[in-house]
Amino acid sequence: MSGAAKGDPVIEVRDLVKRYGGVEAVAGLDLTVNKGEVFGLLGPNGSGKTTMILILLGLTEPSEGEVRVTGLDPLRQPLAVKRAVGYLPDSVGFYDTMTARENLRYTARLAGLDTAEADARIDNALERVRLSDVAEKNVAGFSHGMRQRLGVAEVLVKDCPIAILDEPTNGLDPQSTTELLDLIRRLRDDGRTVLLSSHLLSLVQSICDRVALINHGRIGLTGSVDELRSRVLGGSYTIEVEAENVDIKTATAAIPGVAGFADLTPGHVRIRATADIRADVARHIVERGGRLTRIAMHQPSLDDVYQRYFEDQRTVEGQRAFKGASHAA
Ligand SMILES: Nc1ncnc2c1ncn2[C@@H]1O[C@H](COP(=O)(O)OP(=O)(O)OP(=O)(O)O)[C@@H](O)[C@H]1O
Numbered sequence: 001m002s003g004a005a006k007g008d009p010v011i012e013v014r015d016l017v018k019r020y021g022g023v024e025a026v027a028g029l030d031l032t033v034n035k036g037e038v039f040g041l042l043g044p045n046g047s048g049k050t051t052m053i054l055i056l057l058g059l060t061e062p063s064e065g066e067v068r069v070t071g072l073d074p075l076r077q078p079l080a081v082k083r084a085v086g087y088l089p090d091s092v093g094f095y096d097t098m099t100a101r102e103n104l105r106y107t108a109r110l111a112g113l114d115t116a117e118a119d120a121r122i123d124n125a126l127e128r129v130r131l132s133d134v135a136e137k138n139v140a141g142f143s144h145g146m147r148q149r150l151g152v153a154e155v156l157v158k159d160c161p162i163a164i165l166d167e168p169t170n171g172l173d174p175q176s177t178t179e180l181l182d183l184i185r186r187l188r189d190d191g192r193t194v195l196l197s198s199h200l201l202s203l204v205q206s207i208c209d210r211v212a213l214i215n216h217g218r219i220g221l222t223g224s225v226d227e228l229r230s231r232v233l234g235g236s237y238t239i240e241v242e243a244e245n246v247d248i249k250t251a252t253a254a255i256p257g258v259a260g261f262a263d264l265t266p267g268h269v270r271i272r273a274t275a276d277i278r279a280d281v282a283r284h285i286v287e288r289g290g291r292l293t294r295i296a297m298h299q300p301s302l303d304d305v306y307q308r309y310f311e312d313q314r315t316v317e318g319q320r321a322f323k324g325a326s327h328a329a
Pocket residue numbers: 020023024025026043044045046047048049050051052
């Protein structure tokens with residue numbers, strides 16, 4: 001691996017549009033992924049994730065816009081891009097009648113490696129993905145999880161600075177998912193950049209440095225999970241408070257970091273906050289003569305952020321459609 005320094009942009013997408021007939025699969029998308037990060041693409045089915053990935057790989061032509069992968073244009077320099085990028089679709093294709101080692105040798109030959117270099121890399125890669133024991137077995141007998149791990153081995157053999165994974169854990173059991181996530185983390189630890197799409201929000205939350213929410217072929221929001229939490233849900237923290245002999249809202253409203261309230265039942269309030277302010281909340285309640293019976297903090301998951309974001313989008317789209325219909329009438 002060589003080239004960009006950590007933090008430099010390695011994937012750049014500007015004003016990207018892809019039309020299939022009348023359908024705009026990608027509708028003006030901008031994205032920058034920096035070296036050394038694990039970046040997650042999230043969005044409902046049909047939001048354009050796979051189309052964008054295929055464009056990055058030079059497998060589909062954009063209708064408009066610009067794409068650069070390690071500074072290369074995938075359309076004009078497809079072979080150089082294929083060398084720089086390891087691609088794992090949800091089901092990696094291998095030659096079933098060849099062994100794991102033979103498949104990797106084939107990959108190494110295409111990458112132009114000499115035999116000694118290839119053999120050393122293949123041994124290391126097989127060991128890292130825990131397939132050394134089955135290196136001489138035909139891939140036909142491999143489970144889905146083993147094939148995905150062999151896909152990671154391919155990235156290691158090619159020594160690609162970038163790995164793009166489209167729904168990599170689809171169809172994997174929890175154990176295989178955990179193993180694959182560990183391997184993805186290690187790709188990042190090597191200094192590689194990982195772009196992955198997934199519907200598994202807990203997975204994305206556990207592994208991604210930044211995520212983008214994609215909606216109708218556009219990036220709706222980009223940021224770390226923490227940033228998206230505060231942008232979509234207002235505050236990052238939810239604090240449940242139960243207390244007697246005190247009005248919880250009045251007692252706590254002036255605490256810095258309080259972003260809002262929801263009344264649940266009498267004496268039970270949910271506070272939205274921008275920080276962990278449990279100690280302040282407890283103190284304010286007690287100082288005002290209240291008896292605190294419970295205080296608990298909940299940090300919303302990416303799932304909560306995702307649900308709220310797309311709910312809000314549907315509301316906005318509904319309002320637009322309603323206004324459009326009113327104007328037309
Ligand atoms: N080859 C194609 N021909 C026509 N329409 C296509 C083609 N590929 C994708 N589309 C359409 O483009 C839109 C975006 O599809 P895409 O597969 O990129 O979405 P996605 O976000 O990857 O979805 P999923 O999560 O289901 O994989 C969809 O409306 C899809 O039907």
